[in-house]
Amino acid sequence: MKTLLIKNAFVIDPIQHISGETMDIAVRNGKIVDDVKNPDEVIDAQGMLTLPGGIDSHTHICGTKVNFGRYMSPEDMRAGRTSRKGDMHATAGYSVPTTYGNSYRYSRMGYTTLLEGAMAPMEARHTHEEFRYTPMQDCLANTLFDGNWFALQAIQDGDTKRLAGILAWYLSAAKGFGVKLTNPGGTEAWGFGKDVSCINDPIPNFDITPLEIIVKMIEANEMLNLPHSVHLHCNNLGKPGNYMCTLDTYDAIPDINDKRQSLYSTHVQFHSYGGSSWNDFCSKAEDIARSVNDKPHIVIDTGQVMFGKTTTMTADGPMEFNLYRLYHNKWSNHDIEMETGSGIIPVVYRKKNLVNAIMWAIGLELALLVDDPWRCILATDNPNGAPFVKYPEVMALLMSKEYRDKEFETLHKSTGRRVALPAIERELTWDEIAVMTRSAQARALGLIDYGKGYLSEGAEADIAIYPIDVDSTDPARDYERIINGFSTTEYTIKRGEVVCRRGTCTLEGNHSTYWVKPHVSPAYDMSKDAAFIDGFNRYYSIRRANYPVGEEYLGRNVCMETEASI
Amino acid sequence: MKFILNTGRTIRQGKFTENKLGQGYAEETSRCYIHPLDLLELGIEEGENIMVTNVTGEVVLVALADEGLPKGMVFVPYGIHCNSVISPCTHGTGMPDYKIHEVEIAPTSEDRKTPTELLEQLGGVRYAGN
Amino acid sequence: MQEIKDMICPFCGCLCDDITLEIEAGKIVSTDNCCTIGNAKFLGKNRLKNPIKKIDGTWTDITYEEAVDTAVEMLLDADRPLLFGWSGTHGEAQCVGVHMNEILGGVIDNTTSVCHGPSILAIQEVGHPGCTLGQVKNRADLIIYWGCNPIEAHPRHMSRYTTYADGYFLDNAFRNRKVIVVDVRETETAKVADEFIRIKPGGDYAVLSSLRAILRGKSDMIPDSVAGVSKTQLMQVADMCKTCSFGALFFGVGLTMAKGKYKNVRNAIEFVDDLNRHTKFTLTPMRGHWNVYGANEVMAWMTGYPYAVDFCRGVAFYNPGETTAIDILARKECDACMIVASDPAAHFPRACVEQLRDIPLVVIDPFETMTTTIADLQIPVAVTGIDAEGTAYRMDGIPIKVKKAMDSDYPSDTEILTRIYNKMLEVKGL
Structure with missing residues (x-):
């Protein structure tokens, strides 16, 4: 039973309402405890900012499309290579690093939990195989349902309970965590090369609209009592004028969970665009932020764009094809039968490109205009807006008006006329940054009950100790120190063990996979439903018996069992 | 006569894949399919042996007629026989020209060799224990 | 005698998962649903x-x-x-x-x-518009087999995923699905095709370029015959591709091992990219092992x-x-x-x-x-x-x-x- 004592830590722990107190943290057997006597290991964290381990609630790190991003991009692999050293395996890649590359680089930034944003259930086994080689973090996977035929059929039949039963079966079979909708209805339409433009467009071959999918999925999600809410990638991503679609979507969201949000709306920067074409493209972040401020049942993440090369990848197949027609770069597409789609193209975001400069500003505006940091999560939709290694720069931009202004001067000259950013004075505080990088994620994902996101007794000992002396650092001026400090921890501690020390991973980590298993009544148990089994074996290209992911793929794992109301 | 050599999978070659040192595989991979008019021009009957040569090497195969082939192309199932005349040059792609090799074909009175014989010629040794 | 269902055949890239095995005294004595090759693999001795x-x-x-x-x-x-x-x-x-x-x-x-090494090189240049095989089975009304011979190399491909497979959006899949085979020789697969395009060895690249030119409205620059294929046939095939609702192009080592190698595949991918401006089209390499x-x-x-x-x-x-x-x-x-x-x-x-x-x-x-x-x-x-x-x-x-x-x-x-x-x-x- 290993013990560890972290002494004199400067702790910010928003869940526990701790805002910069110097204190000791005791750890026994991977958990935080009240006290330890004669600890096996002592860390002196004097003058170091100490936070709960970072949580990324929307990132693309493992699975079929991520790996296809690697497969098709040797140029990206060449852009970041390290050799095997000590406990660390070789890594490669910049925007789509190898699994070890992702894991080590997140670890050095103090991240201990990652949510893969989009897993097609039919390819879940692949995601779990890659999780096994992402050793330094606990992993969870959002499971895609936007074009699931059985789900769409149940919605068309008006049978929300059956819909919930279907979600339950797939989540358990895929060993997934949350319900993800990517361009609901659009990915099914893409099966014949079509798309939907917003929530009221009828979906080809199904007599329903995206709005019905979204609302019914939210209801079904809550019937299952899942830890997380529906996680939505709105329709019409990336198009001028799409903010109206986003606002209409938000207006239709019911507030039906009193513990957490009813909707997690992801990478909202990509959904906050004004204008009628690329010529009059502009920011509508103010409108979106106002809507979010009015709706306590909606949580968003920003989907910040940062300049440079990256790779875009999403289940939103039609959107990637549109992007391909803009960029004329290489394009990959991968439709998943009866479930969803996906696409990949590499992009470069340029400061001197007006559209890209506006996108950059929108992400920051959202973070600064949404009043409540608990409902506005910092993320780049890694790697879509930027690789996650840019997070420290995003934090610095949000904490320093001076840094923002300095960056702004380097952008396309017309940017100022299309965005509100230069007029925004707000500078985020240390506490707000802590909320937006871990505490809000823990709450939104429903992980607080599982000991994540805080540092008091009973919590998982996932801790990030940064070489930042808060008392002597003025983030508004010392933004370089913010960037450097958040880039590399002094210590990253996972389940009570130091796994990364000043950027060097010192252990072969031992990650856990978190997955949900809702218990439903026999009437809604799809494993015994003749129509479901028959349709499955007839139209999928693999047998139902060979579909579920066995627990042997998970290794160490946490099964989050819930009692459904159906 | 000059031909283009095309090599590829056949269902019989696939079937004998787990027993490549057996008779079935030996028979299948030493076949050379030729258009009947080319056979005529070569002056041989179906079932007679031919010598296939180029700068890389030579191999004896049995000629069989296949009307599905274009004139001037021969087809040989994958295996050690055809690889005797495949050059390791990949033109910087990693892939040899398995489907487009120039070869010279002439009638021969020599016998076909089995894969084992070809391997023994190379210095290979079979395991006698099984 | 023990019977095990839903087993997976470890021979070709089809990875058929509906195999039944009969086991007696610790040995597999027979198989059901397997092709000839898979059957031989399961019954392998020595x-x-x-x-x-x-x-x-x-x-x-x-x-x-x-x-x-x-x-x-x-x-x-x-x-x-x-x-x-x-x-x-x-x-x-x-x-x-x-x-x-x-x-x-x-x-x-x-x-x-x-x-398929050359296919990967091509994908690394221009990407890969693909899909899962069930997507083809349920939707495709046009199948192209280019430089591959599934009847010999992937014997159940046509019955599980294409020609003979039932599909959700096709009333009578066998009749409503058209199959085009492109090869340098008339293979067993070519014999069951609705349209067989015989190309002269090494002519794949030129034929793909011609089809792309026709799609872009430049048919006037196509000569009467390209690598042994008549302009009439090229026009007809381009039209079939453009007007289908979902087309799926499968290609084999006939493209990767022939002259041009990865450039052939690149052209095939870009042909499919072009077709996506007209309809839905996907491409899948026929992986062997x-x-x-x-x-x-x-x-x-x-x-x-x-x-x-x-x-x-x-x-x-x-x-x-x-x-x-x-x-x-x-x-x-x-x-x-x-x-x-x-x-x-x-x-x-x-x-x-x-x-x-x-x-x-x-x-x-x-x-x-x-x-x-x-x-x-x-x-x-x-x-x-x-x-x-x-x-x-x-x-x-x-x-x-x-x-x-x-x-x-x-x-x-x-x-x-x-x-x-x-x-x-x-x-x-x-």
């Missing part, structure tokens, strides 16, 4: 009973422990080891292979380099590259044409080799086989193969899908757990490779 080592030109039976020690010695003693094969084993074993290669500083390559795609997947997430990865400088280095197995052997650079689940003596050009003969060679395979005869050591293992289990990736990227039908005393590939790897770590003090 496995090697124990590890064997060639001493002074004669094979000697040895123990697994001696075999592991010998393999470690041979590989650690080399300056430029090559670990080749991998497509015939499960992903878990491939992962061990990558870790092993990291500490050896060798080259790890899989059979991709001699099948049952888990060759898995080898690409594993190597991509572990090293960043799908095949031909050289760790001699510590970091992963990838340059097909230089770091591919054929080239390393042809240059006589490689000075020790481990072959896992592959038989290069049957499939490599003779010059490469001669080099394999001249260097220390370890084979990990259940059967005596052609490569056995030129090897120095062979370690028999269980057969994945029969007495070993693990993950495989179908030709369209669907990951499938290949189950085992029975237990045996043979170690799996993962077990034996892990033993070798752990011993290497021990010897190197890591």
Whole structure:
């Protein structure tokens, strides 16, 4: 039973309402405890900012499309290579690093939990195989349902309970965590090369609209009592004028969970665009932020764009094809039968490109205009807006008006006329940054009950100790120190063990996979439903018996069992 | 006569894949399919042996007629026989020209060799224990 | 007699998962739903009973422990080891292979380099518009087989996923689906096609370019005949492609091994890209070995590259044409080799086989193969899908757990490779 004592830590722990107190943290057997006597290991964290381990609630790190991003991009692999050293395996890649590359680089930034944003259930086994080689973090996977035929059929039949039963079966079979909708209805339409433009467009071959999918999925999600809410990638991503679609979507969201949000709306920067074409493209972040401020049942993440090369990848197949027609770069597409789609193209975001400069500003505006940091999560939709290694720069931009202004001067000259950013004075505080990088994620994902996101007794000992002396650092001026400090921890501690020390991973980590298993009544148990089994074996290209992911793929794992109301 | 050599999978070659040192595989991979008019021009009957040569090497195969082939192309199932005349040059792609090799074909009175014989010629040794 | 259903066939990239096996006294006695090739694989006999080592030109039976020690010695003693094969084993074993290669500083390559390696090079240039096979089965009303012959190489492809498969959006799939076959010879598949396009050898690139020109409204520049294909037929085929609701192009090594190699595939991909401006179209390489795609997947997430990865400088280095197995052997650079689940003596050009003969060679395979005869050591293992289990990736990227039908005393590939790897770590003090 290993013990560890972290002494004199400067702790910010928003869940526990701790805002910069110097204190000791005791750890026994991977958990935080009240006290330890004669600890096996002592860390002196004097003058170091100490936070709960970072949580990324929307990132693309493992699975079929991520790996296809690697497969098709040797140029990206060449852009970041390290050799095997000590406990660390070789890594490669910049925007789509190898699994070890992702894991080590997140670890050095103090991240201990990652949510893969989009897993097609039919390819879940692949995601779990890659999780096994992402050793330094606990992993969870959002499971895609936007074009699931059985789900769409149940919605068309008006049978929300059956819909919930279907979600339950797939989540358990895929060993997934949350319900993800990517361009609901659009990915099914893409099966014949079509798309939907917003929530009221009828979906080809199904007599329903995206709005019905979204609302019914939210209801079904809550019937299952899942830890997380529906996680939505709105329709019409990336198009001028799409903010109206986003606002209409938000207006239709019911507030039906009193513990957490009813909707997690992801990478909202990509959904906050004004204008009628690329010529009059502009920011509508103010409108979106106002809507979010009015709706306590909606949580968003920003989907910040940062300049440079990256790779875009999403289940939103039609959107990637549109992007391909803009960029004329290489394009990959991968439709998943009866479930969803996906696409990949590499992009470069340029400061001197007006559209890209506006996108950059929108992400920051959202973070600064949404009043409540608990409902506005910092993320780049890694790697879509930027690789996650840019997070420290995003934090610095949000904490320093001076840094923002300095960056702004380097952008396309017309940017100022299309965005509100230069007029925004707000500078985020240390506490707000802590909320937006871990505490809000823990709450939104429903992980607080599982000991994540805080540092008091009973919590998982996932801790990030940064070489930042808060008392002597003025983030508004010392933004370089913010960037450097958040880039590399002094210590990253996972389940009570130091796994990364000043950027060097010192252990072969031992990650856990978190997955949900809702218990439903026999009437809604799809494993015994003749129509479901028959349709499955007839139209999928693999047998139902060979579909579920066995627990042997998970290794160490946490099964989050819930009692459904159906 | 000059031909283009095309090599590829056949269902019989696939079937004998787990027993490549057996008779079935030996028979299948030493076949050379030729258009009947080319056979005529070569002056041989179906079932007679031919010598296939180029700068890389030579191999004896049995000629069989296949009307599905274009004139001037021969087809040989994958295996050690055809690889005797495949050059390791990949033109910087990693892939040899398995489907487009120039070869010279002439009638021969020599016998076909089995894969084992070809391997023994190379210095290979079979395991006698099984 | 025991009957097991829903088993997975470990032969080709179709990875059929509806196989029934009958087992009697610890042996598979019959199969149901298999093609001829799969059936032969399940009923395979004559496995090697124990590890064997060639001493002074004669094979000697040895123990697994001696075999592991010998393999470690041979590989650690080399300056430029090559670990080749991998497509015939499960992903878990491939992962061990990558870790092993990291500490050896060798080259790890899989059979991709001699099948769809050029396809990957093309995908790395222009991407890959694809889909899963069920998407084709449920939606496609036009199928193109280009430079491939599924009736011989993927015998159940047409019945499970295309021509003869039922599909959700097709009332009468067999009648409503059109099949076009493009090849240099009239294969068995060509004989059942609605439209057969016979191309002169080496003419694929020109034909693809012509079709693309027609799609872009430039048919006036097409001559009466292109690589043996009449303009009339080209116009007709372009029209069929443009007006279908969902087209699926499958291509084989007829494109990758012919003149033009990856440029052929690139042109096919761009043809499909172009078609997506008119309708829905996808493209899928007909992957050969049952888990060759898995080898690409594993190597991509572990090293960043799908095949031909050289760790001699510590970091992963990838340059097909230089770091591919054929080239390393042809240059006589490689000075020790481990072959896992592959038989290069049957499939490599003779010059490469001669080099394999001249260097220390370890084979990990259940059967005596052609490569056995030129090897120095062979370690028999269980057969994945029969007495070993693990993950495989179908030709369209669907990951499938290949189950085992029975237990045996043979170690799996993962077990034996892990033993070798752990011993290497021990010897190197890591």
